[in-house]
Amino acid sequence: MPELPEVETVANGVNARVRARRIVQVWTSGKPQTFKSPETEIAAALTGAKIESVRRVGKTIVMTVARDGKPTEFLIHLGMTGRLLVCTPEMPAAPHTHAVLTLDDAREVRFVDPRRFGRLSIHHPKDGGRVRVGTPTSQNRDVGHPVLTDDRHAGYAGPGREPLTISVEDFVALFRGRKTPIKAALLNQSLLHGVGNIYADEALFRAGIRPARQAARLSREELKKLRAALIAVLKQAIKLGGSSVSDYVDADGVRGFFQLRHKVYQRTGEPCRDCGTPIQRIELAGRGTHFCPVCQR
DNA sequence: AGGTTGACCTGGACGC
DNA sequence: TGCGTCCAGGTCAACC
Numbered sequence: 001m002p003e004l005p006e007v008e009t010v011a012n013g014v015n016a017r018v019r020a021r022r023i024v025q026v027w028t029s030g031k032p033q034t035f036k037s038p039e040t041e042i043a044a045a046l047t048g049a050k051i052e053s054v055r056r057v058g059k060t061i062v063m064t065v066a067r068d069g070k071p072t073e074f075l076i077h078l079g080m081t082g083r084l085l086v087c088t089p090e091m092p093a094a095p096h097t098h099a100v101l102t103l104d105d106a107r108e109v110r111f112v113d114p115r116r117f118g119r120l121s122i123h124h125p126k127d128g129g130r131v132r133v134g135t136p137t138s139q140n141r142d143v144g145h146p147v148l149t150d151d152r153h154a155g156y157a158g159p160g161r162e163p164l165t166i167s168v169e170d171f172v173a174l175f176r177g178r179k180t181p182i183k184a185a186l187l188n189q190s191l192l193h194g195v196g197n198i199y200a201d202e203a204l205f206r207a208g209i210r211p212a213r214q215a216a217r218l219s220r221e222e223l224k225k226l227r228a229a230l231i232a233v234l235k236q237a238i239k240l241g242g243s244s245v246s247d248y249v250d251a252d253g254v255r256g257f258f259q260l261r262h263k264v265y266q267r268t269g270e271p272c273r274d275c276g277t278p279i280q281r282i283e284l285a286g287r288g289t290h291f292c293p294v295c296q297r
Numbered sequence: 298a299g300g301t302t303g304a305c306c307t308g309g310a311c312g313c
Numbered sequence: 314t315g316c317g318t319c320c321a322g323g324t325c326a327a328c329c
Contacts (some may be wrong), residue, residue: 114306
């Protein structure tokens with residue numbers, strides 16, 4: 001299931017393969033649930049447009065296209081089982097293909113999503129400079145697109161903050177007065193972008209914090225540790241191409257490797273890699289939640 | 298308003 | 314073998 005590292009991997013992979021290409025044809029499946037914008041609007045906005053960049057904002061893939069100098073954003077949310085693949089035309093179409101963008105070199109960008117939790121939509125960026133564009137850093141220089149320094153201004157992104165760039169002060173402030181379990185707060189996209197079930201469990205293990213603890217009752221030191229653990233686990237996962245636990249694959253259909261480093265996620269009953277105690281599973285915020293009863297307090 | 302729960306989906310795993 | 318049941322979870326709407 002795609003979370004921040006998986007979406008980042010897919011977005012960077014697609015960006016490297018299709019940037020500066022022109023879209024010559026758009027096909028959509030007609031499955032209404034998949035399309036948040038009308039399919040006719042998506043086809044009209046993309047046909048004939050040039051792909052400027054593909055990047056990640058939260059768990060959303062943002063493809064910026066331009067026609068007649070006017071930018072439009074194609075938003076792709078992978079949901080649970082969505083894939084965005086760059087294919088040659090002779091590759092057979094996978095079942096549950098919902099959109100195909102044919103490029104000017106005959107290659108195709110295909111959106112495949114068996115469970116149909118994914119969503120496609122068109123966003124027209126507001127003019128007036130509400131989106132602040134930052135300078136490339138060592139981390140994103142290779143990506144080849146401008147960097148949003150504050151994604152809260154991106155319009156579609158919602159109020160949540162980017163976990164990779166949030167300061168200690170802001171991170172601590174997010175959970176002030178929150179009576180909900182810390183795990184539920186980590187999953188709340190209006191607080192933090194991009195954290196899903198896998199990386200919430202893994203970050204809490206690495207920080208030594210029980211998922212059921214009330215967010216507001218965590219000390220400043222614990223939250224500081226949690227922020228560092230979250231950033232570390234997300235960065236390591238990005239490096240390894242994400243976690244392939246469901247049917248997640250990158251832009252070339254290649255699986256990630258971070259699932260081999262999972263310490264608690266879907267390891268119920270298996271020994272903790274640090275202390276040997278069997279990993280426990282409970283349900284929290286309607287999600288399977290995995291933790292070590294000894295290492296996490 | 299913050300917090301919680303269920304619906305949306307389908308493939309795969311499991312039990313009988 | 315085959316059928317039925319359950320489970321996975323990102324997000325949103327509805328409810329408390």
